[in-house]
Each structure stands twice: as C-alpha cells, then as structure tokens.
Amino acid sequence: MKRRTLTIISIVVILLVVGFGYYRYYFVFGDGTKAGAMNYFVHKGYIFKTYEGRLIQSGIRSQVQGSIQSNEFMFSVTDPKVAQVLNSSAGAFIEVHYKEYLHALPWRGVSEFVVDSVISVQKVSPALP
16 A cells, blocks of 8 residues: 555656646747847857857837837747758848747757747848948
8 A cells, every 4th residue: 555655656746747847848838920130140059059049129119218229039949941041041131930938958049939930031231321
C-alpha cells in the first residue's frame, strides 16, 4: 500500500514538472504580426548559433505632447528559410508573423518573440533631400 502511494505521488509530481516546463517554455502565449524597417539581422551565439533581429516601428506616438517615439521589436528566428529571407532584407520595410513564448530557450534564441514567417517585404528607396 505504501509503495503504491509513493508511485502515485511520484507520477503526479513528474506530470506537474513536465506540465510546468511545457507551459513555461513551449506554450504559445500569443501570436501576431509586426511591421517596420529591418534594422539588423545577425547569426550569433557561443554554443547555440541563433538568428536575432530588430525591427524598427516608426511613427508610434509617445505620451509626451508633440514627440514621436520609435518602437523596437527584438526577435529570434528558428527556421533557416525565414532567416534567409530576412537576411537579404536589411533596410527594407517588412511585415512578419511571430509567436510569443513566456520564456526563451538557448537553442530558440534570446528573445521570447520568435518570427515564423515573412508576410511581405518592400524595398525602401532612399529619400532625396
């Protein structure tokens, strides 16, 4: 009887730990789209080489009267095909779809936001003075 109770408690504890790990690292908390100018995109890391990028969303109004504040969207990419498209789009105006996780994993990147597809890429021509 005592052995059966310990087995049941062990199974419940293992299921709770696995459930907590899934919720913390693999549960998709949110997803959506972001658009902006691609600032940079790099492949870096000491042990796990990951793709990291920054999207600048311009024109976001701040709470201070009369000022415009840009918003940076830091993200990671796990799919090499998506990374190839983004790598060739530096300086372009892009729209991406992303998934938001509660916490990052080293092999998934340093950001909780993981871009899984590129919706559109528009090359930006430089403005003349």
